[in-house]
Amino acid sequence: MEEMISLKEIVGVIKKRLVLILTFILGAAFIAAIVSYFVLTPEYENSSQFIVNQTQQEEEQFTQSELRTNVEIINTYNVIISSPAILDPVIDELGLDLTPEQLTDKINVSSEENSQVVTVTATDENPAQAVKIANTTVEIFQEEIPSIMNVDNVAILTQAELSENPSPVAPNPIINITIGIVLGVMLGVGIAFLIEYLDNTIKTENDIAKQLGVPVLGVISHVDENDINSHQHSNLEQTETTGRRGLNGAKKTV
Structure with a gap:
């Protein structure tokens, strides 16, 4: 209840x-x-992809162990891409007025589970600049990774392209x-x-009973001047009507 x-x-x-x-x-x-x-300023994004493989080997097919190794090394590559070793050359190449930390906020590196494909997504207020950042980052990473890790197993899969009517992803x-x-x-x-x-004001009799804890014995209604005038006018009309009826009755009697 x-x-x-x-x-x-x-x-x-x-x-x-x-x-x-x-x-x-x-x-x-x-x-x-x-x-x-x-x-809010609209932001655009574009993506470039690269694949991790074993290009230094002449075998056409990879063993399961080699594929697992490639997938594991992608986690290391994701860290390297966001490091100053890659981002500083990107800033110099594009002439960006950004620090490596600021450029890191514009780049997102991701890969599907058990996949050798890595996607680098760049976000910028200028859609053309987003394309340049994504492509340049992947290209410089491909150039620098042999000297950083002494491997040559990165190949560019797809490059970012500017569409005719790019749509903002945010807001x-x-x-x-x-x-x-x-x-x-x-x-x-x-x-x-x-x-x-x-609001602790008392507006109804229920509020009185609730606030004071005593029963309400009676209620005095509020009567304003309009109610009084209306009541007097009604009584006057009733009196005039009664008078007319009495006068008509008297005429009939005469």
Whole structure:
């Protein structure tokens, strides 16, 4: 029974503060849309891939052990790609005004499980620059890895290409607006219950009984001036009607 009463109170507060909650929801969605479309800078990404193999061997087929070794060495390559040994030449080649740490934030290196293919994804505000960063990083890595690890087992598989109408990968307005709506609901409901909790004014006879712990014996209704005038006007009309009826009756008697 107490749970039902609590649920009714919750629904009652939401209905009472519905306008406030809707205001927060619409406001948060509007702010998220403005930020997504007019404040945040669009970012584009492009990818280049290379494959790890055993090019120094003349055998056409690899054993399972060799394939496992190639897959394990990819983890080392992922670290090397993001190191200054590779990124410093990339910065010099492209003339970027970035530090290796800043360029690392623009590059993501990934590979599928048990796969010898490594994908280097570059993100930048300029789609053409993202293509250059991805391709240059893979090319310099292929050139430098023989001197770094004394191996020659990297071959470029695919290069990044600039499409005619590149689409930004961030920001995503739909996701941002959805997040804004969720935050608006949470904030609106939270503030509604906070206001209700802090509101200790007495508005109804139930509030009196709850606050003072005594039963309500009677209620004096509030009567304003309009009610009085309306009541007097009604009584006046009733009196005039009664008078007319009495006068008509007297005429009939005469």
